[in-house]
Amino acid sequence: MRIEMRDISKAFGSNQVLEKIDLVIESGQVHALMGENGAGKSTLMNILTGLFPATTGTIYIDGQEVAFANPQLAEEAGLSFIHQEMNTWPEMTVLENLFLGRELKTSFGFLDQKAMKTKAEAVFKRLGISIPLDTVIGQLSVGQQQMIEIAKSLLSEISILIMDEPTAALTDRETETLFEIIASLKQQGVGIVYISHRMEEIFKITNLVTVMRDGIVVDTQPTAQTxxxxxxxxxxxxxxxxxxxxKNARIGEVAFEVEKLTGEGFEEASFYVREGEILGFSGLMGSGRTELMRAIFGLNKKTSGTIKIASNEVQITSPSQAIQQGIGFLTEDRKEEGLILDFSIKDNMTLPSTKDFSKNVFFDEKTSEAFVLKLIERLRVKSGTPQLAVNKLSGGNQQKVVLAKWIGIAPKILILDEPTRGVDVGAKREIYQLMNELAERGVPIIMVSSDLPEVLGVSDRIMVMHEGRIMGELKKAEATQEKVMELATGGH
Structure with a gap:
């Protein structure tokens, strides 16, 4: 299959996101699509697969003009898009999610559970997935849900597979499995469009790389030549x-302390973070890092242990109590928990600070508007207007909106769970710089990250977890990838 996208432009209101794009995608090649968040990568692929129409331009498949009215028609033509944000139904089982809208039926019109299980098990075996098909999706980790999305795309006969940051939530082993699948699909003649910010992946698996910036194509060339x-x-x-x-922040007194905290997914967790300090949390997927942070913020239940802020014990059983205590929490899953996607940028940014902008019973629109514009400028959110719905933004710009929301409460403690997941190299540096600025103001920061170079590059100290327990602490000067991985795999 050969796809040609010619003169593709797209605007959302006054926000021009694509301008006269030309792109060729062919079967049997792994074609990287790179660019900063907001460059237009996902928007271009959404146009290709019929999620929304182009403002101008034409798409050809093997010389024939096409315009898919919806993603299902694109899939029937052999195009599948695995989105960065999971498209799953949390209350349904793995099997139900896999075949939603594509159910197999018997000759009598009943659901053919046996045939669906057989087909799903074959794809799972191919991907090395060992998740029971009757598991409720909401019980799975983000990484496991991502593998389910990949499996879903392979249930159909595909010619072109589009992957948007597919390894962002995967373990190293899952990532290697994915690369083996990509190599196998390539040999079978399937074309892969691979959207990623991870340089090592681009140079490991792709043949071609196209770079986009500010809605235009800057260059396309063989990966080996750059x-x-x-x-x-x-x-x-x-x-x-x-x-x-x-980082030049002065590290002060202990500002936040956890003692022998126990809950679902972790036990006997004790640690502290000082004023102006960035405390990194590392560990393999399922180590309990996220569960611990969610319990601290009141999202998950704690069964024992204490939390202290400025040496004073506090009781936190809900997120509202955590916010009252000055704790901000950027969650791992921004789509489900960090944002209200059909609300505007302004409404999302001011949500935890609503009381601060209220005079008596009236909301102070002028002050809140100035506040939001300042945050948009500081975090370089590519938006056009604060009134734009958040679901119209790229993944990286959505991440910046979540971060702005918590910066806006002037937090006493800031917890960041995977703060740069799916964020481009330029925006990552901006987030690191912002973290440093907050630290310089004395804000203690706890950062959970699966990106080991990031943990080593940003943290003042590192706590490493394994199977729900904190295995050890490493100071910046002594921390290496080998030492972190030794602790993360159960060593001492």
Whole structure:
């Protein structure tokens, strides 16, 4: 299959996101699509697969003009898009999610459970997935849900598979399995469009790389003929030096302390974080890092242990109580828990701070507007207007909106769970710089991250978890990837 996208433009109101894009995608190749968040990568693929129409432009498949009215028609034509944000139904089982809208039926019109299970098990075996088909999706980790999405796409005969940040929530082993699947699909003649910000992945598995910036295509060339520095320069329009900016914050007194905290997924967790300190939390998927942070914020239940802020014990059984205590929490799943997607940027940013903008019973629109515009400018959110619905933003810009929401409460403690997941190299540096600025103001920051170089590059200290327990603590000067991984796999 050969796809040609010619002169594709797209605007959401006054926000021009694509302008006269030309792109060729062919079967049997892994074609990387790179660019900063807001460059237009996902929007371009959404147009290709019929999620919404182009403002101008034409799409050809093997020389024939096409325009899919919806993603289902695109899938029937052999195009499948695995989105960065999971498209799952949390209350339904794995099997029900896999075959939703594509159910297999018997000759009498009943659901053919046996045939669906057989087909699903064959795909799971191919992907190395060992999740029971009757498991409720909401009980799975983000990484496991991502593998289910990949499996779903392979249930159909596909010619072109689009993957948007597919490894963002996967373990190293799951990532290697995915790369094996991609190599196998490539040999079978399937074309892969691979959207990613991870340079090592681009140079490991792709044949071609197209760089987009501000809604236009900057360049397309064989991956082997370029290098990471050149790609970064094309993506951001400048050299990106000092990937992890220098941190100059003065580390003060202990500001936040957890003692022998136990809950579902973790036990006997004890740690502290000082004023101006960035405390990294590392560990493999399922180690209990996220569960611990959710319990601290009141999202998950705690069964024992204490939490202290400025040496004073506090009781937190709900997120509202956590916010009252000055705790901000950027969750791992921004789509389900971090944002109200059909609300505007302004409404999302001011949600935890509504009381601060209220005079008596009236909301102070002027003050809140100035507040939001300042945050948009500071975090470089590509929006056009604060009134734009958040679901119209790229994944990285949505992440910035969530971050802005918590910065807006002037937090006493800030917890960041995977703060740069799905975020481009330029925006990552902006987030690191913002974390440093907050630390310089004395804000203690707890950062959970699966990106080991990020943990090593940003943290002042690192706590490592394994199977629900904190295995050890490493100071920045002594921390190495080998030492972190030894603790993360159960060593001492």
């Amino acid at each position: 290098n990471p520095q050149e790609l970064v320069k094309k993506m951001v329009g400048r050299e990106l030096s000092d990937y992890y900016p220098e």
